[in-house]
Amino acid sequence: MVPSQPKTLAPLYWGAIVTTIIAAAITLAIFWLGGRAQNEDEWIRHTLAVRAELHDIHALVLRAESSQRGYLLTGRSDYLSNYTPALSALHDAVNRVDTLVRDNAWQVEAIGILRQRISDKLEEMQTTIDERNAGRADAALALVNTDRGKLATAAVKDQIDAMVQTENALLAQREVAVTSFVFFLQVGSAIAFLLIGGLGLLVAYFARRSLTAIQSANFQLSAANQNLRDEINQRERAESQLRQSQKMDAIGQLTGGIAHDFNNMLGVLTGSLDMMRRRMKTDEFGIGRFIDAAMKATERSAALTQRLLAFARQQPLSPEPVDANRLIAEMSELLRSTLGEHIQIETVTAAGLWRTNVDAHQLENAIVNVALNARDAMPDGGKLTIETANVYLDEDYCRDNGDVAPGQFVMVAVSDEGAGMDAQIVTRVFDPFFTTKPAGKGTGLGLSQVYGFIKQSQGHVKIYSELGTGTTVKIYLPRLHGRGDEIKRPVPHEVKGDASETILVVEDDPLMRRLSTDLLRELGYTVIESESGAEALTLLDATPGVTLLFTDVVMPEMNGKRLAEAALQRRPDLKILFTTGYTRNAVVHGGVLDPDINFITKPFAIRQLASKVRAVLDL
Numbered sequence: 347m348v349p350s351q352p353k354t355l356a357p358l359y360w361g362a363i364v365t366t367i368i369a370a371a372i373t374l375a376i377f378w379l380g381g382r383a384q385n386e387d388e389w390i391r392h393t394l395a396v397r398a399e400l401h402d403i404h405a406l407v408l409r410a411e412s413s414q415r416g417y418l419l420t421g422r423s424d425y426l427s428n429y430t431p432a433l434s435a436l437h438d439a440v441n442r443v444d445t446l447v448r449d450n451a452w453q454v455e456a457i458g459i460l461r462q463r464i465s466d467k468l469e470e471m472q473t474t475i476d477e478r479n480a481g482r483a484d485a486a487l488a489l490v491n492t493d494r495g496k497l498a499t500a501a502v503k504d505q506i507d508a509m510v511q512t513e514n515a516l517l518a519q520r521e522v523a524v525t526s527f528v529f530f531l532q533v534g535s536a537i538a539f540l541l542i543g544g545l546g547l548l549v550a551y552f553a554r555r556s557l558t559a560i561q562s563a564n565f566q567l568s569a570a571n572q573n574l575r576d577e578i579n580q581r582e583r584a585e586s587q588l589r590q591s592q593k594m595d596a597i598g599q600l601t602g603g604i605a606h607d608f609n610n611m612l613g614v615l616t617g618s619l620d621m622m623r624r625r626m627k628t629d630e631f632g633i634g635r636f637i638d639a640a641m642k643a644t645e646r647s648a649a650l651t652q653r654l655l656a657f658a659r660q661q662p663l664s665p666e667p668v669d670a671n672r673l674i675a676e677m678s679e680l681l682r683s684t685l686g687e688h689i690q691i692e693t694v695t696a697a698g699l700w701r702t703n704v705d706a707h708q709l710e711n712a713i714v715n716v717a718l719n720a721r722d723a724m725p726d727g728g729k730l731t732i733e734t735a736n737v738y739l740d741e742d743y744c745r746d747n748g749d750v751a752p753g754q755f756v757m758v759a760v761s762d763e764g765a766g767m768d769a770q771i772v773t774r775v776f777d778p779f780f781t782t783k784p785a786g787k788g789t790g791l792g793l794s795q796v797y798g799f800i801k802q803s804q805g806h807v808k809i810y811s812e813l814g815t816g817t818t819v820k821i822y823l824p825r826l827h828g829r830g831d832e833i834k835r836p837v838p839h840e841v842k843g844d845a846s847e848t849i850l851v852v853e854d855d856p857l858m859r860r861l862s863t864d865l866l867r868e869l870g871y872t873v874i875e876s877e878s879g880a881e882a883l884t885l886l887d888a889t890p891g892v893t894l895l896f897t898d899v900v901m902p903e904m905n906g907k908r909l910a911e912a913a914l915q916r917r918p919d920l921k922i923l924f925t926t927g928y929t930r931n932a933v934v935h936g937g938v939l940d941p942d943i944n945f946i947t948k949p950f951a952i953r954q955l956a957s958k959v960r961a962v963l964d965l
Contacts, residue, residue: 372538392446393517396453399443400506400513403460406436407467407502411495414471418478418486426475433468440464453512460505467498665703665803667826670734670758671695677710681717688727696735702756702823704803709758709823712796716760716819719793723764723817733759739806739822750806755822762818767811775809796821842956843871847963848889851875852882852897852909858948862896862925862955869956879904879912886913892920894963899926923962925950 410432416425440461447453474495477486489495674693681691713732720730735757744752767775776797800807804824811817849871853859859875866873874889876882879901886892895913899906910922923944944965946958 368538368541372534389520390517393513393520396443396446396513397510397517399439399446400510403436403439403443403464404503404506406432406439407464407499410436410468410471411499414475415490418474418483418490421478421483429475436464447509450512450516453509456505456509456512460502460509463498463501463505467495467502470495470498665705667701668704668706668709669699669701670709670756670823671699673706673709674713674732674734674758677713680710681714684714685717685721685730689721689724690727690729692729692731694731694733696733698736699734700736700754700756700825703826704805704823705799708799708803712799712821713758713760715793715796716821720760720762720764720817720819723762723766728763731759731761733757733761735759736825737822747806747808749801750822754825755806756825758821758823760819760821761816763816766813766815766817767809768813772809772811776807843869843959843963845870845872847893848872848874848891849894849896849959850882850885850889850892852877852879852895852901852906854878854898854901858898865952865955866896866959868952869959871959878902879906879909882909883912883916886916886920892917894921894923894959896923896925896959899924921962921965923959 410429413425413427413429413432417423417429440457443460444454444457447457470489474486474489477483477489674695678691678693685691717730717732724730737755737757739750739752739755741752744750775793777794797807800821800823806822808820808822809817810820843866849866851859851862851866851873853862853875854877856877859877863873863875872891874885874892876885879897880903882895882897886895895910897906897909901909904912906924906926910924913920913922921944923946925946925948944958944962946954950958
């Protein structure tokens with residue numbers, strides 16, 4: 347919407363209107379006066395044409411008379427060579443004058459008289475010529491001596507002179523009219539110049555007073571125009587972005603709906619197998635290998651669920667200040683063992699690399715996922731290059747890539763020398779379950795997990811690839827402004843508890859609640875259990891020795907977050923540990939854990955649970 351006109355611009359507005367009206371009036375007057383002058387000029391040319399034709403008529407009469415006299419005196423027929431053409435031309439000239447003066451009644455009457463007098467003259471000349479032709483020369487000369495021809499010629503000349511005088515009078519009148527129009531035009535232009543000059547000074551005066559308002563209006567208009575251009579660009583990208591968003595929303599709804607229950611079941615399986623392995627004294631009947639196989643299956647299922655949650659941007663992240671150079675250096679052994687000896691790894695790290703605020707564990711997974719795809723693109727071996735750099739993504743780049751805002755980013759690029767991909771495949775590599783590998787060689791979730799993690803971290807990812815040349819995947823993570831100390835991530839290890847430490851387990855799923863209780867008791871803690879938030883608060887009031895509340899997040903009626911808030915009102919010193927396989931914005935917002943939240947994701951092994959519980963109790 348165009349900004350409304352400031353009040354201080356009203357004088358300029360009305361001044362511009364008045365100036366426009368005057369300029370329009372002057373323009374119309376100039377056109378009118380110019381048209382009248384042109385019309386009078388045409389009439390002047392008309393008068394001059396009539397005069398010229400009349401002079402030609404007189405000249406033709408004299409030419410014919412000269413031919414007649416020569417013939418009468420000499421009797422030589424060659425004197426008549428100009429006679430007949432002169433008569434023909436004379437006839438045409440009279441007709442032209444007749445056409446030209448039809449607008450003037452007096453001249454119409456005058457041309458009629460002229461025709462008659464010319465006819466009398468022509469009759470006199472033809473009679474003398476006929477007498478001479480008949481051999482009666484004396485009779486012809488006698489007719490000439492009567493002065494009949496002289497009088498006829500004089501009558502023609504007098505009539506022509508009278509008509510010329512009339513045209514001269516018209517010419518004088520028209521010249522006076524043209525002079526008057528030019529005068530009025532000059533006077534009007536002078537007056538208009540003075541009026542426009544005065545209004546211009548007035549407008550300039552108000553323009554100086556209104557400069558700030560004009561600048562403000564121009565700024566608002568520029569902003570509106572820029573918003574309009576941005577909206578046009580966004581609409582051009584809307585279709586592709588909408589398709590991508592719909593795909594992600596569909597996967598998010600699919601994974602979110604099943605993640606909680608699925609992770610609960612995996613948690614039961616993982617914990618049960620862990621307990622079976624701990625309590626088996628001997629491996630009778632080779633049961634251990636079946637337990638190991640079941641454990642691997644549950645671990646792979648848990649990883650699959652986490653990948654789905656990662657793509658749907660619903661995995662809980664724990665961002666921390668990260669130096670990407672150090673992280674890549676610490677991953678070197680992991681990458682070498684994962685990729686194999688036939689892949690040569692080269693790192694090119696930038697000096698003075700900015701730090702970024704990101705979940706370090708998930709960034710490691712992202713780099714490994716990209717590296718594994720690069721390895722598969724080089725089945726005969728090759729070089730893998732990992733590069734870091736500080737970059738600035740400007741407005742032009744972000745305009746062409748609508749999912750990122752301009753700013754400073756830490757870039758991690760992974761390049762290979764593999765077969766590369768065509769443009770059609772590049773547009774689909776981040777789609778869930780899309781893979782170019784044979785059946786059974788991949789789930790198609792590796793790069794989609796990378797995409798979900800990067801977008802959840804407010805970053806950007808871009809793929810450049812050419813067939814036969816190789817592929818580069820560039821990961822952009824927002825620069826961390828401020829100091830921010832790196833956090834050393836503890837390695838999970840099993841720590842025994844103490845029976846004097848009482849833990850209240852709150853879980854609505856009976857199998858998961860039973861398993862969590864057994865695991866904690868196995869670790870040496872005293873455990874009481876509850877299936878709902880209301881029951882848990884009652885047990886908490888009845889058991890003052892509870893030191894830790896271990897609660898699921900997603901529960902009916904009262905979720906884990908509300909239970910923790912109510913429990914802390916009763917016991918401000920109570921330690922809280924949340925667990926869930928899927929969070930509905932209870933303790934996770936924007937994909938990031940809320941501050942001061944202790945959290946463990948389902949499913950968890952006994953070593954992870956032991957380490958996390960001990961860490962929370964020792965805070």
